[in-house]
Structure formats: structure tokens, C-alpha cells
Amino acid sequence: MLIEIDQSSGFCNGVVRAIQKAEQELAKDGHLYCLGDIVHNSQEVQRLRKNGLETIDNKQFRELSDVKVLFRAHGEPPETYRIAERNNIKIIDASCRVVLALQQKIKDAHENFPNAQIVIFGKNAHAEVLGLEGQINYTAIIVEGEDDLEKIAPDKQTFFFSQTTMPLDGFAKILEAIEKRLNNGVDFRYFDTICRQVSNRIPEIKKFAQRFDTVIFAGGHKSSNGKVLYEVCRSVNPNTIFVSAPEDIDFEKIKHSKSIGICGATSTPVWLMENIRRHIELKMS
Ligand code: SF4
Incomplete structure (x- = not known):
């Protein structure tokens, strides 16, 4: 069986930079707050949580002081910066350029x-x-x-x-x-x-999805980009399956496939797609 991971799937530059910034800070201090999920992918959020990245919401943010908080790639309104200044919060700003x-x-x-x-x-x-x-x-x-x-x-x-x-x-x-x-x-x-980084994925993923008997699309349920790209895959290949983790794969559905393409959103980590490939190889060998 042929199993291939889409080389153009995975984090966009903005998300890569935000995660790098978080990891740099975590290497120094072992703990960092992040305002909102750093990426719309619960697997990656969990991985970073184990390393000390604590996601907080706006209410928790307003109650903090004298700490470091990472602003993710989505960007923040001016009042978030004002609250940080007032509460002596050091901002690690990963807002995408x-x-x-x-x-x-x-x-x-x-x-x-x-x-x-x-x-x-x-x-x-x-x-x-x-x-x-x-x-x-x-x-x-x-x-x-x-x-x-x-x-x-x-x-x-x-x-x-x-x-x-x-x-x-x-x-x-x-x-x-x-x-x-x-x-x-x-x-x-x-x-x-x-x-x-997002719109170019559509023609690329379309071409990719057409080449396989089955497409496994890996993404988080909160990712709007993931929903769009999953639908694009499905429009050219009805045998497209949405999963958030390797365990979500229904092997009954893919057991007759001779070729499987694995792809994902701009919020899907490459390591997750690799885990999916290993999981399929293990189960189907
Ligand atoms: S604008 Fe959004 S999608 Fe584009 S690189 Fe920045 S974070 Fe990623």
C-alpha cells in the first residue's frame, strides 16, 4: 500500500513562529501563559501544555499580573496591550506580521x-x-x-x-x-x-487529494481553515476522512484502499500526520 504525506500541509509561517517563540520561553522558564489556544489543534496544544504552556482566556488574563503571556499569531486588539501594561504583564508577542x-x-x-x-x-x-x-x-x-x-x-x-x-x-x-x-x-x-499561505493550499491540496484511493485529513474541530480544506478534499475525492488523532481512523473504511494520502490544515502539526502514517502502517501490516 502507498501512503504519502502532503508536503504542503502543516503549519503556516505565522504558527511556526508562534510555537518557536513559546518553545524558546519554555526552555528558559518552564512555564508560560498563552492567551487563547496557540493553534486550533488540540493535539499540539496538549503537547505544549506538557512542556509548560498554559492556555488562559480573556477573563483569566485580566486577573493576572507580573507574569509573562504569549500573544498568538491571530493578533490582539489595543485593549489587550493596555491591560498588559496596567498589570505589569510581559508580552511575548507572536502576532503574525x-x-x-x-x-x-x-x-x-x-x-x-x-x-x-x-x-x-x-x-x-x-x-x-x-x-x-x-x-x-x-x-x-x-x-x-x-x-x-x-x-x-x-x-x-x-x-x-x-x-x-x-x-x-x-x-x-x-x-x-x-x-x-x-x-x-x-x-x-x-x-x-x-x-x-492559506489560499494557495486550496489548489495544492486539490491536486494531492485526487491522487489517492483514500484521503485522511487531519485537523482540529475548531480550525476554520481545516473545515475549508477538508471540504476541498472531499469535493475532489469523496473517500476523504476527517480525523483529529490516529485513533479516530475507522479501518473498516480504508481496508481496501491501495493508496492513502495524508494531509491537513495550516494548524495541523507534521508530527501528527507522521503519527497517522505510522499507525496505519502498524495496523495494516
Ligand atoms: S496571516 Fe494567518 S495564515 Fe497567514 S501566515 Fe499569518 S497566521 Fe498564518
Whole structure:
């Protein structure tokens, strides 16, 4: 049986950098707080927890003082930095540079054009989106789909951005719909701020998934990127199975497969895909 791991699956640069920063700090101190899960993958979160990385939520963060806290790749709104300063919290800032650049762009648009409406294509309450909205005091209009378009005033100057992990085709669709909604002559400026580390995975994973009898997609249940990529695999190969751990594999379903491809999201660790391969080899030998 042929078993192959997709070489383009695995952590994006932003997540790699955040984990490296966490591991550097853990090597020094043996303990570090992280505001929110460092990555949407419970296996990786568990691995780091064993090494001393303690995930906290916003409420716990507000109650801490005189400690070190890592900010993950998603980025944070300004008030998180203010709380850290007030409580003498040392920040280990692993906010992704791509996200920070987008935060700045949104802030600049708002400062230079205070009467314009800022529209963000993204998921309500997603950590990255909260960080983006926070730059402009939560005045942005968040559009998840066409149902949200009615929140956009047709007669106002409009700036349109995207959360970095949204699909390119979804962005194009919403862009077209906004153009139609706005009155003729209204100033409309749009910025494709989708991270290519995510969007390039779609054509790559499509090609990969077509080559195998069965595809095992490894991902966390909280990962939105994982859901998108899993559906992409399934659209080209109906024999795609979603797993979070090697033990999730139903061997009844794959016992007749002559070739198995293993792939995952931008939040899936390579070691997890390797464990899956070893598990299959062991069970099927
Ligand atoms: S997906 Fe892109 S923007 Fe998001 S953390 Fe990874 S590298 Fe940064």
C-alpha cells in the first residue's frame, strides 16, 4: 500500500513562529501563559501544555499580573496591550506580521477617512477579527455572507478588507455584491488581504487529494481553515476522512484502499500526520 504525506500541509509561517517563540520561553522558564489556544489543534496544544504552556482566556488574563503571556499569531486588539501594561504583564508577542500589517491598514483607513464605513469579510467573534475590529473601536461592519450586506449603507464611502484566512472565491463574491449595493459614484476601495499561505493550499491540496484511493485529513474541530480544506478534499475525492488523532481512523473504511494520502490544515502539526502514517502502517501490516 502507498501512503504519502502532503508536503504542503502543516503549519503556516505565522504558527511556526508562534510555537518557536513559546518553545524558546519554555526552555528558559518552564512555564508560560498563552492567551487563547496557540493553534486550533488540540493535539499540539496538549503537547505544549506538557512542556509548560498554559492556555488562559480573556477573563483569566485580566486577573493576572507580573507574569509573562504569549500573544498568538491571530493578533490582539489595543485593549489587550493596555491591560498588559496596567498589570505589569510581559508580552511575548507572536502576532503574525501579515495580521499586524492588516490591522495597521484598517487603522489608517479609519484615521484618514473617519466618515467612511469599514467592511471586513470574516467570521464574527473570530480572534483575528476581534483584533481587527479593535483597531477602530469595533465600528467595522463584519460580513460573513450575503445576508449581512444590508448592514452596508449604499451612500457611504466604503473600504473593504478580509480576514486573512477567508476563501478567495468568497471574497470575490462579496466584493461584487457590495459593488452592486453601493450607489453609483460612491467611493469604494477594496483590499484583497487574504493570506496566500492559506489560499494557495486550496489548489495544492486539490491536486494531492485526487491522487489517492483514500484521503485522511487531519485537523482540529475548531480550525476554520481545516473545515475549508477538508471540504476541498472531499469535493475532489469523496473517500476523504476527517480525523483529529490516529485513533479516530475507522479501518473498516480504508481496508481496501491501495493508496492513502495524508494531509491537513495550516494548524495541523507534521508530527501528527507522521503519527497517522505510522499507525496505519502498524495496523495494516
Ligand atoms: S495564515 Fe497567514 S496571516 Fe494567518 S497566521 Fe498564518 S501566515 Fe499569518
